[in-house]
Amino acid sequence: MLIYRYIALHYFKYFFVILLALVLFMVGFDYMSNADALSKSANLTLIYLTYKTFFAIDTLLPISLVFGMIATKIYLIRSNALVSMYSLGYSRVDALKPFVLVASLIIFLFISAHAFTKFSRAQEYAYNIRVHGKYLNPSRDLFFIHKGQYIYFSKLLPIQEKAMGIRVFEVNNGSLKTVIIAKEAHYEDDYWHIKSADIITKPDDLSFSSKGITVDQEKDIKILDGFRPKMLDQVYLGQVDFTIQDAFAAYKLLSSQGVETSNIRGALYRIFIYPFFAPTLIVIIFFFVPISIRFLNISLFSFGAILSTLLVWGGLFMLIELSNHKTIPSEVGVITPITILFLIALWQWRKHRLST
Structure with missing residues (x-):
């Protein structure tokens, strides 16, 4: 009218x-x-x-x-x-x-x-430009747990969907079992792909007669299914400014693992x-x-x-x-x-x- x-x-x-x-x-x-x-x-x-x-x-x-x-x-x-x-x-x-x-x-x-x-x-990008001279600053020293694995990224590049300095620690019954060491990993098809990695395996028997620690090389290893780079960057740095897509993806994944989601909610x-x-x-x-x-x-x-x-x-x-x-x-x-x-x-x- x-x-x-x-x-x-x-x-x-x-x-x-x-x-x-x-x-x-x-x-x-x-x-x-x-x-x-x-x-x-x-x-x-x-x-x-x-x-x-x-x-x-x-x-x-x-x-x-x-x-x-x-x-x-x-x-x-x-x-x-x-x-x-x-x-x-x-x-x-x-x-x-x-x-x-x-x-x-x-x-x-x-x-x-x-x-x-x-x-x-927007506030995060503006802060990065003012402090670091670029709107995206690589996240460093990320350490988190996923499905019983302890994972460390030395550097995370969300835009390039790439991580550097990878360490994956697998623990069994409270004891360190294997360590995966890789130079880099990239995100594709809902997984982080490691092209080549050294796998250090600790024997169950720690006596002098055991074979000791073994080091093997493996290719095409997949880790962290569903962890998108931007989601990793925000969740594990404790940020509270999520896009709608990242917030829903993070909530779905973390709630399924029983992880606290109050920031995402x-x-x-x-x-x-x-x-x-x-x-x-x-x-x-x-x-x-x-x-x-x-x-x-x-x-x-x-x-x-x-x-x-x-x-x-x-x-x-x-x-x-x-x-x-x-x-x-x-x-x-x-x-x-x-x-x-x-x-x-x-x-x-x-x-x-x-x-x-």
Whole structure:
């Protein structure tokens, strides 16, 4: 309908302007703070700013949706458009629907972007450019357990899907049995392939009459089925910024082995659940605003609405960081506060819908 389109277009305009302003401020402030540490290469600086922009959008998009609603609502009140809508028979719920629909659509697009772009790892890449002069820094000295094998990678190159300095220790009944030593391995067809390796075997009998340690050479050895290079890089370095594909693959593999997956669950919650605090907060704030400027102190309302939004956003951010450091479960840090906000928003929606 025409009224819905009118509200949606103004809301999208204010949202876009606010998001652009916040992103430019965040990226510009970061560049001024770190300009001396960046490489003199113009290409690397441009890539750094691009990744910082992705990170800023990832961080600021949900809160920009709420600020956009506040700005749009003030515009509708100042122009008396809201009173006119109500005079034509539209309810407060009808006026709210475009905000919720546009915000939800933008969030779904935002979540889709995490599946097809580098939003999740933008901060990691920007950090690597600033500190190491390249957006991907090789992971070093990875040591982990897989299906009873203790595995060490001296260096992991995720983009090349290659590992250097391989050591695989096989233990039987608490005693070291064999050690596989290889210079490199590459990932292909869900396995890490070692072209050539030395296999050191310790005898079961450690007496002077035993044959002693034997060293054999073998070719085409397969290890670590299902461990994708990027997943290895993130899981065993304790990182919390996963892409959707890597998070699902890591969760499936590690949960089947009984390994702790709280970081991975938290990453999925942050992608799929956390952004929806914006529509819930939009609903809650919307119903607290009077319909006419006669009953509204614009400055006081703007201050209160922005402050409330920042407090909620800051509280959610704090809980997410606590869950990242395993101080609290991911379900408590992400799902619980969003559920509480959703229930409050649902109560407000039903209350005003029944009153019309």
